[in-house]
Amino acid sequence: MIRASPRFFTVRTVQASLRSYATAHTSKSEVDLPRQILERGLQLLPEHGWDLAPATRSLGLSDQAASIFPNGKFDLLQFYLQKQTAKLASVQLKSSTPDGCVRELVHARLLANAELGPYLGEAVSMLMSPKYLPYSLEQLHNLVDEIWFLAGDKGHDATWYTRRGSLAMIYAASESFMTRDNSPNFKHTLSFCDRQLNAWSRFEAAEESVSEWFKFNAIAAFNVAKSLTR
Amino acid sequence: MIFKQIRSVNASARLHSKLYSSTTHFGYRTVAQEEKEKLVRGVFSNVAENYDYMNDAMSAGIHRLWKDHFVSKIDPGRRPGGNELSFLDIAGGTGDIAYRILEHAAKEHGDFESKMIISDINPEMLGEGVKRFENTKYHSKSRQGERVSFKVQNAEVLDEIPDNSQDLYTVSFGIRNFTDIPKALSTAHRVLKPGGVFACLEFSKVTNPLLAQVYSTYSFNVIPLLGQVLVGDHDSYQYLVESIDRFPDQETFAQMIRDAGFATNGAGYENLTFGVAAIHTGVKPIV
Ligand SMILES: C[S@@+](CC[C@H](N)C(=O)[O-])C[C@H]1O[C@@H](n2cnc3c(N)ncnc32)[C@H](O)[C@@H]1O
Numbered sequence: 001m002i003r004a005s006p007r008f009f010t011v012r013t014v015q016a017s018l019r020s021y022a023t024a025h026t027s028k029s030e031v032d033l034p035r036q037i038l039e040r041g042l043q044l045l046p047e048h049g050w051d052l053a054p055a056t057r058s059l060g061l062s063d064q065a066a067s068i069f070p071n072g073k074f075d076l077l078q079f080y081l082q083k084q085t086a087k088l089a090s091v092q093l094k095s096s097t098p099d100g101c102v103r104e105l106v107h108a109r110l111l112a113n114a115e116l117g118p119y120l121g122e123a124v125s126m127l128m129s130p131k132y133l134p135y136s137l138e139q140l141h142n143l144v145d146e147i148w149f150l151a152g153d154k155g156h157d158a159t160w161y162t163r164r165g166s167l168a169m170i171y172a173a174s175e176s177f178m179t180r181d182n183s184p185n186f187k188h189t190l191s192f193c194d195r196q197l198n199a200w201s202r203f204e205a206a207e208e209s210v211s212e213w214f215k216f217n218a219i220a221a222f223n224v225a226k227s228l229t230r
Numbered sequence: 231m232i233f234k235q236i237r238s239v240n241a242s243a244r245l246h247s248k249l250y251s252s253t254t255h256f257g258y259r260t261v262a263q264e265e266k267e268k269l270v271r272g273v274f275s276n277v278a279e280n281y282d283y284m285n286d287a288m289s290a291g292i293h294r295l296w297k298d299h300f301v302s303k304i305d306p307g308r309r310p311g312g313n314e315l316s317f318l319d320i321a322g323g324t325g326d327i328a329y330r331i332l333e334h335a336a337k338e339h340g341d342f343e344s345k346m347i348i349s350d351i352n353p354e355m356l357g358e359g360v361k362r363f364e365n366t367k368y369h370s371k372s373r374q375g376e377r378v379s380f381k382v383q384n385a386e387v388l389d390e391i392p393d394n395s396q397d398l399y400t401v402s403f404g405i406r407n408f409t410d411i412p413k414a415l416s417t418a419h420r421v422l423k424p425g426g427v428f429a430c431l432e433f434s435k436v437t438n439p440l441l442a443q444v445y446s447t448y449s450f451n452v453i454p455l456l457g458q459v460l461v462g463d464h465d466s467y468q469y470l471v472e473s474i475d476r477f478p479d480q481e482t483f484a485q486m487i488r489d490a491g492f493a494t495n496g497a498g499y500e501n502l503t504f505g506v507a508a509i510h511t512g513v514k515p516i517v
Contacts, residue, residue, distance in 0.1 A: 063315065067306070
């Protein structure tokens with residue numbers, strides 16, 4: 001079920017993976033029931049969290065219906081992540097530089113988490129659990145890819161991988177930070193995110209060892225993750 | 231003794247297949263539809279007592295892991311704020327799956343209320359299940375035992391099971407023995423509630439060609455031999471092997487499930503041990 005592929009830096013468009021997810025083959029009844037359940041799950045998310053039973057119940061289905069999702073709650077989370085990534089395309093960008101656009105998009109994506117309320121923490125610890133990590137990384141990769149695409153970066157030079165890797169780290173670390181942030185409108189999270197983004201562009205501008213930076217952040221993010229899942 | 235039984239049944243089966251054009255397969259033999267039921271019953275009567283023992287020998291104990299995985303995948307049990315559930319284990323024979331389901335529901339969901347019907351076409355196989363359950367906390371005189379009932383039923387008919395009454399329908403290593411699989415699938419659809427889940431564990435097709443070669447050599451040669459040596463019954467185990475080989479592959483079976491009116495999530499199946507076995511699931515939409 002879980003593709004244990006370490007190749008999380010593969011190029012794939014979000015749209016493609018959205019299409020391939022939960023595409024139930026149609027039965028006689030011609031309804032995509034799994035998708036219907038997930039959609040209802042998203043509607044009920046702010047109220048009921050990642051549990052699928054409230055969704056199946058509100059559709060008039062047996063509680064047992066949720067068991068067609070092999071990863072249960074995590075399947076709803078994945079569906080949510082895909083939708084959120086896809087939604088970025090409708091963000092009205094104001095910046096004129098790719099870097100500015102990246103910042104806007106990252107902010108937009110982080111702020112979308114606000115509706116999750118207490119369920120963000122549960123989401124982050126599911127994402128960090130070893131069982132789901134390969135999936136989580138794929139989702140993260142798709143998000144970063146989309147951000148890059150929307151920000152208008154067409155570069156395919158040598159720094160392509162590290163740049164994406166760095167942005168992935170910054171996003172993951174900011175999201176983790178967010179689970180403990182009580183400041184109004186997640187002010188602290190956004191400024192945490194900005195500090196990381198600024199430090200990163202300084203390194204980049206100076207063409208200093210981006211990989212040093214990358215390593216440092218990988219360790220930092222790992223520590224945040226560890227402290228969250230303990 | 232057993233050999234003789236099988237042979238004589240075969241002779242009459244051949245006669246029948248001459249008389250009726252509607253035929254089905256008994257392993258690789260073509261027999262009249264109505265005979266298959268009898269023949270299958272014969273096989274399982276023959277193997278009933280030794281069934282678990284043979285299963286272990288044949289699959290080197292792997293069938294236990296498959297069954298554990300099967301049950302944890304379907305994650306049965308009453309959910310918080312929800313109603314108790316009705317479980318139906320078809321071709322439940324020795325009660326292996328039913329017992330696991332009840333235990334899972336209790337441990338994972340604190341569910342001590344949901345009901346279980348164990349059903350099988352063969353009274354002797356079902357008898358093994360009854361015997362087995364007598365040694366558990368679900369024995370017939372216990373309160374927990376009241377949750378469990380045993381019914382002799384043909385999966386293609388299930389005349390004692392009302393429409394839209396069940397939350398979960400499980401069938402483990404049973405469906406390939408049914409005479410009319412599409413009929414059994416629409417019966418499953420009939421008895422399940424909307425949102426009820428059909429879940430099937432069955433031998434399937436090994437996809438890797440090299441492994442497939444090894445596996446078929448093993449199953450066609452070793453299993454009947456084991457059957458002969460361990461329980462003195464070559465023919466019944468020969469039948470088991472042939473019936474496995476005849477059963478449709480993963481994709482075909484998933485499509486049959488959809489044709490019966492179920493919705494599947496994605497492909498609708500999961501391979502176990504390179505496809506030696508597979509789990510298929512489907513959910514009944516609101517009708
Ligand atoms: C291999 S046993 C499976 C027992 C148990 N479910 C397990 O997983 O160990 C197959 C069972 O299918 C039953 N069976 C065969 N045809 C059937 C039918 N048409 N309806 C119901 N049960 C049937 C047999 O009697 C036998 O008990």
